[in-house]
Amino acid sequence: MYGSPNILGMAIKLAEPPVRRITAPLERRPKGLFSSPPARTLGLLGSAVVLGCVTLAGVAYGSKQIPFGTVLDAFFNYNPALNDHLIVRSLRVPRNIVGLLVGVALGLSGAVMQGVARNPLADPGILGVSAGAALAVVIAIYVFGVATLLGYVWFAFAGALVASLVVYFLGSLGREGATPVKLALAGAAITAFLGSMTSAILLVDVATLDQYRFWAVGSIAGRTPQVATEVAPFILAGSIMALASGRVLNALSLGDDVARSLGQKVGLARAFSAFAVVLLTGAATAAAGPIGFVGLTVPHIARSITGPDYRWILPYSAVLAPILLLSSDIIGRVVARPGEVQVGIITALVGSPFFVMLVRRRKLAEL
Amino acid sequence: MLDTGPSTIARGADFAAIVSKARAAARARSAAVGLVLSIGIFLSFAISVGVGDFPIPFAEVVPAIFGFGSPDARFIVQTLRLPRALTGLLVGGAFGLSGAIFQSLARNPLASPDIIGITAGASAAAVFVIVILGGGGLLISIGSFAGALVTAAAIYLLAYRRGITAYRLVLVGIGVGAVLSSVTSYLLTRAQIWEAQRATVWLTGSLNGRGWEHVHPVGLAMAALFPAVLILARPLKALQLDDDTAKGIGVVVENYRRWLVLAGVALAAVATASAGPVAFVAFVAPPIARRLTRSSLSLLPAALVGALLLLVSDLVARRAFAPTELPVGVITGIVGAPYLLWLLARASKIGRG
Numbered sequence: 277m278y279g280s281p282n283i284l285g286m287a288i289k290l291a292e293p294p295v296r297r298i299t300a301p302l303e304r305r306p307k308g309l310f311s312s313p314p315a316r317t318l319g320l321l322g323s324a325v326v327l328g329c330v331t332l333a334g335v336a337y338g339s340k341q342i343p344f345g346t347v348l349d350a351f352f353n354y355n356p357a358l359n360d361h362l363i364v365r366s367l368r369v370p371r372n373i374v375g376l377l378v379g380v381a382l383g384l385s386g387a388v389m390q391g392v393a394r395n396p397l398a399d400p401g402i403l404g405v406s407a408g409a410a411l412a413v414v415i416a417i418y419v420f421g422v423a424t425l426l427g428y429v430w431f432a433f434a435g436a437l438v439a440s441l442v443v444y445f446l447g448s449l450g451r452e453g454a455t456p457v458k459l460a461l462a463g464a465a466i467t468a469f470l471g472s473m474t475s476a477i478l479l480v481d482v483a484t485l486d487q488y489r490f491w492a493v494g495s496i497a498g499r500t501p502q503v504a505t506e507v508a509p510f511i512l513a514g515s516i517m518a519l520a521s522g523r524v525l526n527a528l529s530l531g532d533d534v535a536r537s538l539g540q541k542v543g544l545a546r547a548f549s550a551f552a553v554v555l556l557t558g559a560a561t562a563a564a565g566p567i568g569f570v571g572l573t574v575p576h577i578a579r580s581i582t583g584p585d586y587r588w589i590l591p592y593s594a595v596l597a598p599i600l601l602l603s604s605d606i607i608g609r610v611v612a613r614p615g616e617v618q619v620g621i622i623t624a625l626v627g628s629p630f631f632v633m634l635v636r637r638r639k640l641a642e643l
Numbered sequence: 644m645l646d647t648g649p650s651t652i653a654r655g656a657d658f659a660a661i662v663s664k665a666r667a668a669a670r671a672r673s674a675a676v677g678l679v680l681s682i683g684i685f686l687s688f689a690i691s692v693g694v695g696d697f698p699i700p701f702a703e704v705v706p707a708i709f710g711f712g713s714p715d716a717r718f719i720v721q722t723l724r725l726p727r728a729l730t731g732l733l734v735g736g737a738f739g740l741s742g743a744i745f746q747s748l749a750r751n752p753l754a755s756p757d758i759i760g761i762t763a764g765a766s767a768a769a770v771f772v773i774v775i776l777g778g779g780g781l782l783i784s785i786g787s788f789a790g791a792l793v794t795a796a797a798i799y800l801l802a803y804r805r806g807i808t809a810y811r812l813v814l815v816g817i818g819v820g821a822v823l824s825s826v827t828s829y830l831l832t833r834a835q836i837w838e839a840q841r842a843t844v845w846l847t848g849s850l851n852g853r854g855w856e857h858v859h860p861v862g863l864a865m866a867a868l869f870p871a872v873l874i875l876a877r878p879l880k881a882l883q884l885d886d887d888t889a890k891g892i893g894v895v896v897e898n899y900r901r902w903l904v905l906a907g908v909a910l911a912a913v914a915t916a917s918a919g920p921v922a923f924v925a926f927v928a929p930p931i932a933r934r935l936t937r938s939s940l941s942l943l944p945a946a947l948v949g950a951l952l953l954l955v956s957d958l959v960a961r962r963a964f965a966p967t968e969l970p971v972g973v974i975t976g977i978v979g980a981p982y983l984l985w986l987l988a989r990a991s992k993i994g995r996g
Contacts, residue, residue, distance in 0.1 A: 395751065396814060449988040457752055458987055461930060465980040465987075468923040472976030475847045475922075479970065485843060486836050493828045569821040576814065617829065624825035628818040632801050635814045 310581060316588055319581065323595040327376075330602045334372040335364060338609045342368075374499040374507075375602045375619070378560040379570065381511045383597025384518040385556035386571030387578065387589050391525035392549045393456045399572035402463040403550065405557040406566040407470040408439025413491055414477050418484045425498060428491060429506055429562045436558030442466060444550060454546055455532070494567035494620020496605060507559040514555030515594065521549045522587035529584065569624045570597050573631045580634055600627055673936045673944065680935075680947035687954040688732060692724045694962060722854070730853040730917055731953045731971070733861040735924055737914035739949020740872060742925030743932070743942045744907035747876075748900060749813050755926040756911035759813055760820025762920040764794025765912065767823040767830075769919070770842045774834040781856070783845060784916040791912035794819060799904065807900060848921030848972030850957050857917045864913040869946070872906050875899060876942050922972045924949050927979040934986045952979050 310316045336347050342360050349355075350364035389398050412435025416422040422431065447462035448454035478485045524545040527535040532542050557571070578592035604622035611617060693704045699716050706712040707720040742755040749759070756762050768790025772778040778786070799807070802815040827846075831839050911925065932944035956974035963969065 396810065446984050446988065461752060461987055462984060464926060465983045468927070468976035469980035470976075471922060472973050472980075475843065476969065476973045478843055479840075479847065479973065482836055482840055485840060489828070489831050489839060493825075493832055569825070572817060572821070618832070621825040621829045624821040628822045632815050632818040635811055635818065636801065636804055 311583065316582055320588075320591055320595060323592065323599065327595055327599050327602075330599055330606070331372050331376060334375065334602045334606050335368045337606050338363075338368060370501045370504055371496055371499055371605075372602060373501075373504045374563050375496045375605055376598050377504060377508060377511045378496065378564045378567070379598025379601035380515060380594050381556040381560035382567060382570040382601070383574045383578075383593035383595075384515055384590060385553045385560070386573075386597070387575035387586070387593040388518050388521060388525065388549050388556075389553050389571070390575050391521075391529055391586055392546055392553070393460050394529060394531075395456060395460055396576065398456075398460060399568055402460055402467070403553060403557075404439035404443040404463050404466040404470065405436040405554060406561055406568065407467040407474070408435040408437070409433070409558065409561040410488075410492065410566060411435055411439075411470045411474045414474050414484060414488055417487050418477050418481055423487065426500065426502060426506075429503060432562035433507075433510075433558050436561055437554060439466060439470060440550075440554040440558070444547070448543075454543065454550075459550075490618075491565045493618040494565040494623075495618035496564050496601075497616060497618070499563065503563055507563045510555045510559035514552045514559065517548065517552035518556065519590055519594070521545075521552060522585075522590050524549065525586035525590075529586070565620065567601070567620045567623060569620075569627055570601055573627055574600060577631065577634060669936075669938055673938060673941070676932075676935045676944055677947065680944060680951055684732065684947060684951050684954060687951060687958060688728050691728045691731070691954060691958045691961070692720055694958070695719070695724060696966065726855045726858050727850050727853045727957070728954065729858045730861065731850050731957045732950045733858065733865050734850075734914040734918045734921065735928075735950035735953030736869070736946040737861060737865055737910040737949075738921065738924040738953070739928035739932070740869065740942060740946040741907045741910040741914070742927075742949070743929040743945035744872065744876075744903050744910075745925075746929050747942075748903060748907075749810075751813060752930060754813055755929075756907070756915075757920065757922075757926055759816030760798055760818075760823065761791050761795050761816075761908055761911050762915055762925075763820040763823040763827070764797075765791035765915040766846055766920055767826045768793075769845055770827050770830045773842045773845065774830045774838050777838075784857075784860075787919075788912050788916035791908065791915055794823065795904075795908040795912070807904075812904075844970050845919045846972075847970040848919035848975070849970035850918055850953075850960075851968050851970065853918070861913050861917045864909060868906050868910055872903070872910075873942060875902055875906065919970075919972065921953065921975055923976045923979050924952055927975075927983050928952060931979075931983055931986060 310319045332344070332347070336342050336344055340360075340363065342364060346360045347364055350358075350361040354365065355361050386399060389402065390396060392398075393402065409432035412431040413428050415435075416428060416431040422428060443459070443463045443466045444454065446466070447459035478488060524540060527538050527540045528542065528545060528549075530538075535542050535545070560567070574597040575589060575593050578589045578596055582588035582592055600623055601619060604626050605619040607626060608617040608619050608622040689701065689704050692708065693699045693701055697715070697719055699707065699720065703712050703716050704720065707716040708725060710717060710721070738756075745754045745756060745759065746752055748754075765787040769783050769787040771790075772783050772786035776782065776786075798812065798816050798819050801819065802808075802812045804811070831842060834842065914921075928949035929941070929945040932941040932948045935941075935948070936944050952975060953971065956978050957971045959978065960969040960971045960974045963974075
């Protein structure tokens with residue numbers, strides 16, 4: 277009727293919406309500070325170097341300043357009779373290792389959580405992890421009379437694990453399984469439920485409140501090497517799982533339907549990532565108490581550097597978070613000599629102005 | 644050949660009929676939900692005025708509220724139980740409404756004054772008053788009110804850059820809120836243990852010992868803001884779409900958002916000043932209301948759910964371990980969370996998650 281099929285083909289082409297309309301939202305997405313892969317790699321390496329320096333500085337600085345030479349001596353020519361060597365080996369090194377582990381765990385779990393929940397407000401605590409850990413610690417103090425940091429670790433970890441399993445189970449009831457909104461709401465509901473129980477115990481027993489308030493701030497002071505070795509396996513396993521989930525999170529960030537059509541098993545992918553989050557946050561909370569701010573904000577900072585690709589956001593978060601945590605810890609020890617301010621307080625004070633500035637200055641890559 | 648003619652028109656009429664039937668059903672459902680919630684509020688209000696160490700029979704409660712009946716009943720109702728129940732009713736309504744405003748504006752079910760930093764400001768100020776200034780009752784209320792307003796102003800100014808976007812507002816709120824809540828925990832670690840305990844009670848949220856001086860501010864605020872919000876909220880449905888679409892429909896986005904945010908902040912601030920940051924009410928009331936009415940925007944039902952939640956929780960808090968009275972914030976989570984979870988589990992159809 278309209279002549280040759282060729283013309284028909286052209287007509288169809290004309291009738292199709294212009295391709296630009298489909299890609300425009302993608303193009304409008306800000307690419308981040310470093311848009312080319314070499315620049316991103318260099319940036320990551322640079323951040324890793326900074327992290328190394330901060331860790332070393334964390335060993336040298338504190339309420340008592342120790343020269344770098346002595347720090348190196350303590351590693352290579354250890355002399356137990358020297359006070360400084362003892363401080364370095366038995367106090368500062370374990371503390372900084374715990375800080376490093378906790379930082380990596382919080383940064384990674386925050387990034388994964390935001391990807392899984394597709395929500396900028398989703399901090400790792402939203403799965404009920406922090407609330408579960410807190411209630412378990414309060415029970416440990418109130419019922420079992422536990423009074424040591426080491427004693428809290430397993431209680432906190434078990435509480436985190438149980439709470440997040442319950443959240444995940446409740447969030448995946450119903451036909452369509454675990455959707456981000458249901459997970460987030462279930463997590464918030466369980467968090468409130470457990471929080472109520474926690475405050476009920478705290479209101480009944482002043483002695484428990486007296487111990488709990490110092491755990492609840494979030495601190496890496498006085499952590500022994502044993503704390504580090506107990507949580508390290510979980511953080512290691514969780515980190516590997518998290519770093520491996522970048523591609524999956526990229527697919528999930530397009531929405532469940534698109535991810536499914538790209539061949540992702542959405543339910544499985546979400547469960548895998550959520551399990552990584554639970555391992556990481558549970559272990560971090562067990563080691564250092566609830567430090568909420570790092571996991572919430574560092575991924576946003578990473579995203580503004582790398583753009584929306586999770587394969588880059590994850591490693592950047594893993595490096596930037598311990599930088600924030602360890603440098604905050606140094607500041608906390610220096611500002612209030614001879615006492616110290618807990619790292620959970622300083623991370624928020626140091627990180628927030630930076631975070632707000634970032635939110636204002638750049639058009640953020642939205643989730 | 645295309646199928647034009649009478650049959651298409653008939654089909655169009657069918658669609659119109661279906662749409663208007665669905666709308667009528669939705670309106671009927673909203674009205675029914677509102678009615679049931681109101682009855683629930685009336686009953687729990689009357690019960691909480693009647694029940695206590697000195698029980699007053701149901702038949703005498705209503706006369707006593709209006710100043711009739713025996714002098715004993717009148718005294719107990721007028722000076723002790725009525726102000727407390729009214730504070731609970733108004734504070735619950737204010738939290739529910741404020742939460743609904745923030746969740747709609749931010750288009751985020753996790754947004755609520757608790758999460759985006761406003762109650763963090765109120766809490767930090769109140770704990771400062773308790774721990775550093777050693778102040779009590781009225782000073783704490785004034786401090787927390789001022790804290791909430793200053794925090795909200797700071798968040799708004801920091802998030803303002805050629806207009807406000809919901810996303811930036813929420814993120815700035817997180818940042819500011821994080822600073823303030825760490826200030827709160829720092830003050831708690833520095834406090835004497837009895838001050839820390841007093842602060843913990845306040846931070847949980849409590850209606851214990853609330854008198855008329857607590858009713859008046861929150862009552863005035865609700866009387867002024869509640870109708871204002873319902874009128875302002877008419878274009879809110881369009882704001883729940885994205886900003887560009889809302890502008891396209893012809894909503895003056897910035898203006899409405901500014902006034903609604905202001906109203907939401909004022910409600911949260913007044914409510915927090917009266918009863919403390921009662922956990923969870925602002926967060927949980929809107930999603931419960933939304934699931935009950937099955938509509939995307941339900942401000943009035945959210946306020947009703949908030950009021951009912953607070954009244955029922957306070958009744959439990961007063962009577963569960965009588966004569967010990969728990970702070971109501973302990974109960975709101977325990978009562979509200981399972982209900983939200985049940986609703987979540989039940990709503991198994993796609994698109995209702």
